[in-house]
Amino acid sequence: MPRQLHFSAALDSPGHVRAGHYTALALAAERATLDFVTLDDSFTAAPHRPDALAALARLAPATGRVGLVPAVTTTHTEPFHTSISVNTLDWVSEGRAGWLVTVSGTEEEARAFGRRPVAPPPELWAEAADAVEVAARLWDSWEDDAEIRDVATGRFVDRDKLHYTDFQGRYFSVRGPSITPRPPQGRPVVVVALNADDLPERTALATRYADVVLLDAPGPEAARAAADRLRLQAGEQLRILLRLGLALPDAVAADALTERIAGTGGVDGFHLVPADPGRDLAAFADRVAPALRARGLLRTAYTGRTLRDHLGLARPASRYAAGPDPVAAAAPAPATTRSPAEVSR
Amino acid sequence: MTGRPLKQIHLAAHFPGVNNTTVWTDPASRSQIEFSSFRHLAETAERGKFDFFFLAEGLRLREVKGRIHDLDVVGRPESITVLNALAAVTDRLGLAATVNATFNEPYELARRLASLDHLSEGRAAWNVVTSSDAFTGENFRRGGYLDRADRYTRAAEFVRLAREFWDADGAEVSHAGPQFDVTGTLSLPRPPQGHPVVIQAGDSEEGREFAASAADVVFSRHSTLAAGQAFHTDVKRRLAAYGRKPDELKIMPGVTYVLGDTDADAHERAAEIRRAQVGPRTAIAFLEQVWGVDLSDHDPDGPLPAADPVPDSALVQGRTRLGDPLEIAAKWRATAAEKNLTTRELVIELTGRQSFIGSARTVAAQLDEHVQNDAADGFILVPHLTPGGLDDFVDQVVPLLQERGVFRTEYTGRTLREHLGLPSPGGR
Numbered sequence: 146m147p148r149q150l151h152f153s154a155a156l157d158s159p160g161h162v163r164a165g166h167y168t169a170l171a172l173a174a175e176r177a178t179l180d181f182v183t184l185d186d187s188f189t190a191a192p193h194r195p196d197a198l199a200a201l202a203r204l205a206p207a208t209g210r211v212g213l214v215p216a217v218t219t220t221h222t223e224p225f226h227t228s229i230s231v232n233t234l235d236w237v238s239e240g241r242a243g244w245l246v247t248v249s250g251t252e253e254e255a256r257a258f259g260r261r262p263v264a265p266p267p268e269l270w271a272e273a274a275d276a277v278e279v280a281a282r283l284w285d286s287w288e289d290d291a292e293i294r295d296v297a298t299g300r301f302v303d304r305d306k307l308h309y310t311d312f313q314g315r316y317f318s319v320r321g322p323s324i325t326p327r328p329p330q331g332r333p334v335v336v337v338a339l340n341a342d343d344l345p346e347r348t349a350l351a352t353r354y355a356d357v358v359l360l361d362a363p364g365p366e367a368a369r370a371a372a373d374r375l376r377l378q379a380g381e382q383l384r385i386l387l388r389l390g391l392a393l394p395d396a397v398a399a400d401a402l403t404e405r406i407a408g409t410g411g412v413d414g415f416h417l418v419p420a421d422p423g424r425d426l427a428a429f430a431d432r433v434a435p436a437l438r439a440r441g442l443l444r445t446a447y448t449g450r451t452l453r454d455h456l457g458l459a460r461p462a463s464r465y466a467a468g469p470d471p472v473a474a475a476a477p478a479p480a481t482t483r484s485p486a487e488v489s490r
Numbered sequence: 491m492t493g494r495p496l497k498q499i500h501l502a503a504h505f506p507g508v509n510n511t512t513v514w515t516d517p518a519s520r521s522q523i524e525f526s527s528f529r530h531l532a533e534t535a536e537r538g539k540f541d542f543f544f545l546a547e548g549l550r551l552r553e554v555k556g557r558i559h560d561l562d563v564v565g566r567p568e569s570i571t572v573l574n575a576l577a578a579v580t581d582r583l584g585l586a587a588t589v590n591a592t593f594n595e596p597y598e599l600a601r602r603l604a605s606l607d608h609l610s611e612g613r614a615a616w617n618v619v620t621s622s623d624a625f626t627g628e629n630f631r632r633g634g635y636l637d638r639a640d641r642y643t644r645a646a647e648f649v650r651l652a653r654e655f656w657d658a659d660g661a662e663v664s665h666a667g668p669q670f671d672v673t674g675t676l677s678l679p680r681p682p683q684g685h686p687v688v689i690q691a692g693d694s695e696e697g698r699e700f701a702a703s704a705a706d707v708v709f710s711r712h713s714t715l716a717a718g719q720a721f722h723t724d725v726k727r728r729l730a731a732y733g734r735k736p737d738e739l740k741i742m743p744g745v746t747y748v749l750g751d752t753d754a755d756a757h758e759r760a761a762e763i764r765r766a767q768v769g770p771r772t773a774i775a776f777l778e779q780v781w782g783v784d785l786s787d788h789d790p791d792g793p794l795p796a797a798d799p800v801p802d803s804a805l806v807q808g809r810t811r812l813g814d815p816l817e818i819a820a821k822w823r824a825t826a827a828e829k830n831l832t833t834r835e836l837v838i839e840l841t842g843r844q845s846f847i848g849s850a851r852t853v854a855a856q857l858d859e860h861v862q863n864d865a866a867d868g869f870i871l872v873p874h875l876t877p878g879g880l881d882d883f884v885d886q887v888v889p890l891l892q893e894r895g896v897f898r899t900e901y902t903g904r905t906l907r908e909h910l911g912l913p914s915p916g917g918r
Contacts, residue, residue, distance in 0.1 A: 162678055164577070164609045188597065190675030193660065196605035202574035203609040206525075223593065225549070225629045226568070233567040237525045237575035257597040257674025287565070296515045299769045302565075304558040307551065320628035322551060322558075326523050326565040 150406070150442050151384055151414030151456060152179045153214070153359070154391070154429075158422050159192030168204040170422050174211050177430035178444050180414070180455040181212025183245050183336070183359075188221065188254040198230055205238040212452030214243035214336050219276035220269055221249055221258040225319055228280035235328035240451030243334035243357070244280070246350065248273050270346035275314040277335060277354045282310040284332045285463040286322035308465040330453050331460045338388075341371035352378040356458055359416040361388045369411030384456050387412040392420040393428035402429075403436040499861050499897050500740055500868025500910060501888075502586070503535035504544045506876045508552070508563045511746065511842060513766045513874045520877055522563050525575060530877035532576045535583055538884035539898050541909040542584025542615055542687075543576065544709075544870055545569040549593060550626045552808035554775055555784055561772050563876075570602050577610035584906030586615035586689060591645040593630045597674045599648075600655035603686045604678045612682035612905030616652075617689040617709060620645045625807045642696040644669045649688060649704045653915075656685050683907045684915040701739065702728035706912050709870055710743040713845040718743060718865025740867040740910055745845035746874065749882050753848045760847045763874055764838045773834035776841055779806045780818050790834040794819075794826055850886035857887070858896050 154177075156170045167184070174182045186197035194200075197215035205213060213234060217227050227244075235242035248269035249255070255263040264272075291306035310321030337351040341362040351358050358375060362368035372385045387409065393399050406415060419425035437443035449455055505528060506512035513519065521527050532543045547569055552559040569587035576585060585606065589599060599616075607614035620641035627633040636644060647669045654663045659680040664673045690697065690705035701708045702725060712721040718741075726736045748763060750756030768776070770790040778785050781795060782803025788795055799815035826836045846853045860866045873879020891897035903909050 162605075162608045164611075168578075187677075188601070188674070190660070190662070190677055193677050193679070195608055195678060196602050198571065199574045199602060199605040199609055202571045203577055205575050206529075206578040221595065222598065223630050226594070229568040230571050233571040236523055236567055237572060239525065253674070257672055258595050259670060259672035260595065292565070294514060299515075299771050300560045301514055301563055302558070302560050304560045307558050307564075317631045318628070318633075319630075320550075324549060324551060324565060325567055 149444055150437075151357075151386060152177070152417060152443065153181045153183060153212075153357075153386055153414075154179055154417040154419065154422075154426060155183050155185065156422055156426075157183075157185050157192075157194075157418075159194065162193060162195050164200070164203045166423075167200050168207045170426055171201075171204045171208050171211055171213075173426040173430050175208050177426070177434040178447055179211055179417075181214045181241075181243060181334075181452055183214045183416070184216065185245070186216040186247070187218065187251075188249055188257050189251060190253070198234060202234050202237055205234070205241070208238075208241075210241070210447040210450070210455075212241045212243055212334065212455060213238050214245050214334065214452075216245040216247045218247045218249045218254075219273040220264075221254060221260065222276075224276040224279040224317060225283065225323075227276060228283040229323060229325045231280065231333050232284055232323065232325045232328045235330055235333045236325075240329035240453070242328065242330070243336050243452055244277075245336045245338065245359075246273055246277055246354075247338075266344055267346045270344060270350055272316045274346070274350040274354065275312070275316055277350065278314075279310060279312045279317075279319045281332055281335075281354070282312060282464070283319070283321055283323040284328055285465055286310050287325075287327040288463045288466045289327055289331070292326065306466075327463065330451050331463070334452050334456065334458070339371075339375075341367045348375075351375065352383070355379070355383060356453075357384045357386060357456065359388055360385050360412065365409050365411070368409070372411050382458065384413045384458070386414045386416040389415045389417055390420065391417040391425045391429060393425045393432065396432060399428060399432035399436070403433055403440075406433075406437065407440060407442060496894075496896050497861050497867070498911070499857065499891060500742060501535075501538070501540045501897070502542045502544050502584075502742060502868070502870040503531055503538075503540050503880055504546070504744060504870050504872040505531055506563070506873055506879060507546050508548060508566060510562050510767045510772050511872060511874055512563045512876065513763060514563050514876075515766055516875055518878060519875055522876055523565055523567060525572070527877040528567075528572050528576060529579055531873075531880060532580050532583060534877075534880045534884050536580045538880070538888045539901060540583060541868065542586045542613075542906055543573075543580075544586045544617070545572060545588060546617075547588040547590060547619065548808065549590060550629055550808050552806075553625075554778065554806050559775070561769070561775060570606055573614070574606055574609055577606070577613065582613070582901040582904065582909070584613045584615055584687065584909060585610055586617055586687070588617040588619055590619050590621070591648045592620055592636060592641065593626070593632065596648050596651040596670055597655065597672060597676075600652040601676050601678065603652070604656060604676055604681045607681035607683055607686045608678060612907070614681070614683065615687035615689055615707070615906055617691060618645055618649060618705075619691060623807075639696065642692075642700050646700055646704060653685050656681050657915075683905050687906050687910065687912065698725050699728060701725060702734070703732045705739060706907075706910065707740045707742055710741055710866075712865075713743045713745045715860055715863065715865045718860060719863065722864050722866065737911065738913060740912070742868045742870050743845075743866050744870045744872050746842070746872050747846040747853055747883065747887075748844050749848070749850055749853060749886060751849065753852050756848045756852075760844050764843065767842065767874070768834060768838045770834060773837040776837045777833060780815050780822070782806075782815060788833065791832045794823055794833055794836065850882075850890055854887050854890035854894065858891065858894055861896065 184197035288306035782800040
């Protein structure tokens with residue numbers, strides 16, 4: 146039996162600001178038993194859209210299983226706010242949150258904040274890596290069993306299980322701990338979009354921190370080669386989804402897409418980018434998903450509750466927890482490989 | 491009373507916070523972080539036809555003597571994200587987030603609030619806080635702190651700029667001021683409410699003036715009749731200078747309450763709740779907050795310390811200061827002597843006694859009396875229990891307020907502005 150693939154879909158719908166639109170799309174994605182949906186974001190005037198994390202939080206209670214992965218940019222935002230917002234998305238969705246890490250590289254966005262000039266992409270991605278590091282430390286800063294509610298001693302938390310993050314980097318420092326308890330997934334899923342031949346800094350962020358890469362490659366061979374290179378650096382726990390345009394005007398297109406998906410190797414699945422989200426996600430759920438299920442390439446129903454469950458990723462222990470496994474107490478990692486705690490997932 | 495028509499009461503539900511008002515030791519206490527708790531309280535508030543649901547904020551865990559304070563509830567979610575999720579499970583209830591104007595930037599926050607207003611179809615509110623200190627700043631890029639005057643300068647310019655972004659309806663805004671020099675365009679049309687409702691909680695001279703100039707609602711701390719009337723008079727008289735009518739600013743004190751079958755039952759319950767709120771270690775923590783020194787060896791069941799407080803101590807971080815320590819200590823000593831109270835009894839007596847105690851009928855009558863006599867335009871109710879702390883109020887007191895003809899029996903508007911009877915802001 147072939148290996149089941151992982152699927153995600155972009156809900157981006159320029160011009161739509163109402164909740165009902167995004168909820169309907171997410172429900173279609175859930176009908177297709179996709180792993181997760183993404184929503185892009187920026188601080189530019191166009192396209193017209195709401196804050197991505199807000200829109201996905203808004204539809205969380207209306208959905209039950211599908212993962213929710215908003216883009217949140219790291220350039221003009223506060224890493225502390227980003228960490229607690231993604232954390233809170235995990236709480237309100239009961240373990241379905243991820244974070245598509247992006248940067249703000251335009252003059253337009255720099256002027257909207259008026260705090261710093263626009264910086265070159267290598268610097269922005271190096272800073273993004275620091276923001277992800279801080280977010281992950283803050284998620285870990287509450288051990289899972291920090292809340293004790295010990296009536297006898299009057300203590301709500303065991304403060305020995307709350308940890309200062311004490312991050313000091315080139316761009317910012319964050320003392321911690323988080324104000325928000327550790328999220329249901331331990332760490333929400335970190336997602337990075339990459340080209341086959343991307344900036345070293347962006348690729349380094351992905352191989353060090355990402356759980357999922359959304360890979361854009363010019364053809365199947367380039368995709369396979371890029372995926373092999375990424376796995377060599379990141380290890381087998383990285384899920385690599387190949388970006389795939391989705392346009393399903395009719396049954397012929399649906400059949401062709403099924404064949405294309407079945408015939409592409411070397412990646413863990415596909416990130417669907419619909420031309421017309423309303424039409425194409427419904428068509429995928431109704432026409433393509435059943436064909437993929439018949440071939441054993443797509444789950445017939447969700448078997449897990451959290452996004453990590455869908456992706457087959459274990460829930461990580463807090464790096465600060467002094468558990469029986471000594472590697473859980475994370476040593477600092479060299480820049481190009483994962484820390485022991487990350488690999489031990 | 492005059493012959494004017496009855497004033498309508500406005501009500502809001504405050505999610506129990508990270509302080510000792512919240513009794514987590516009660517067997518009925520549930521999670522402070524799971525979505526189900528927020529949903530329960532919000533659905534209860536909407537069942538009671540409340541104006542809005544309110545979330546507080548604190549951007550660093552509180553510390554005492556250099557260690558995280560562990561006696562009260564610790565930990566909370568990011569407010570705007572929770573409110574967006576609550577918008578999916580409620581239909582009319584206003585959704586108010588406390589967000590700091592010091593550790594955020596106008597473009598981003600205006601966009602997040604506009605998003606909440608769109609995604610909730612006109613139910614967003616922003617409680618503007620400015621409290622900022624180097625301690626909290628250690629979690630943020632900007633670090634540092636602003637001194638008191640600059641905090642309001644920044645907040646006032648922040649609110650003005652946010653409103654410019656909202657009014658622009660997707661057009662470019664250029665703003666050059668002392669605090670902000672920005673040019674940007676929101677990716678959203680004008681919010682359904684025009685401007686999300688602005689709430690302000692500061693009580694200082696600058697805070698009151700800021701409220702009169704810029705706020706739609708004041709979250710006041712004056713919950714007694716006389717203090718409420720004085721505050722009401724003072725703040726409402728400031729409105730004319732800004733071309734505003736008294737009705738355009740609603741004053742809603744934060745209040746606690748305890749119900750019982752009879753008034754006597756309620757007072758008995760209130761005393762029990764106060765003992766649960768102020769355990770021996772919490773009593774010492776309050777004492778240290780005033781005295782500014784380590785008093786962990788002090789006997790909570792004995793008299794107050796003989797030594798005087800140390801002013802300007804950094805012993806306690808991340809909390810609102812109670813006032814001048816020497817003055818407070820003098821008052822505490824006088825009360826302890828007069829009523830012959832131990833340290834813990836005194837703290838129980840002087841900190842956080844419930845605002846309204848009695849049978850449902852008594853509490854409904856008192857709330858109404860406060861509003862009809864201009865001590866308040868409504869109340870932000872702070873329950874002591876998560877998440878069922880408002881169940882009894884909604885079941886027992888709300889129907890009595892409705893009988894008195896001073897509280898809505900159904901929502902008549904769709905937006906929070908409509909619930910509050912606030913004018914629709916003019917725009918471009």
